[in-house]
Amino acid sequence: MADRSLRGTGLGAKSFEDEAGVEFAARQEVGYDCPRQHHFTMVFSAEADIPALWECPRCGGESLRSDGERPEAKEEKPVRTHWDMLRERRSIAELEELLAERLTLLRAGELGSTAFTRSARPSKKTA
Known part of the structure; x- marks a missing residue:
């Protein structure tokens, strides 16, 4: 038992190196x-x-x-809405033409919600 030279020291808890000759970073x-x-x-x-x-x-x-230096102001982009992205792809004239086509189809009954198309179908119930 007397052969243990590290008895009573926590391994890894203490460093036996000194700071002599060590040059720290600026x-x-x-x-x-x-x-x-x-x-x-x-x-x-x-x-x-x-x-x-x-x-x-x-x-x-x-x-x-404390020396008074202020952060640089970052340039913020305005929020792009759905309308802004749509206007990048289509002109007002194209949008009016598409609206007129869709309204014509809707009034003719070719377009509509699923509720309208379900009520138009005959029921498949068998008695």
Whole structure:
């Protein structure tokens, strides 16, 4: 039992290496200010692109950088409706022509809901 040199140490829990001779990567601290008057700093690599917005660790609000850099406004596309997509494919004259054709078919009884076509069929009940 006396041959165990690691007795009493948790394997993997402790590192026996020291930091002598280790060169750490260059870092920078960036401060952020929350709208609720919270101030905090984050550490980033010197080569990293620093975000203008960061989530506040206390309240979860969007915090801006303390140095005053504002995020770039993203260009938002307007919402495309069904009508907008239809107008990309057809002109108003084509749509009016299609409407007239469909109304003619509907009035002639060739188009309609399934309720109309079911009532027109004879029933198949046998007594």
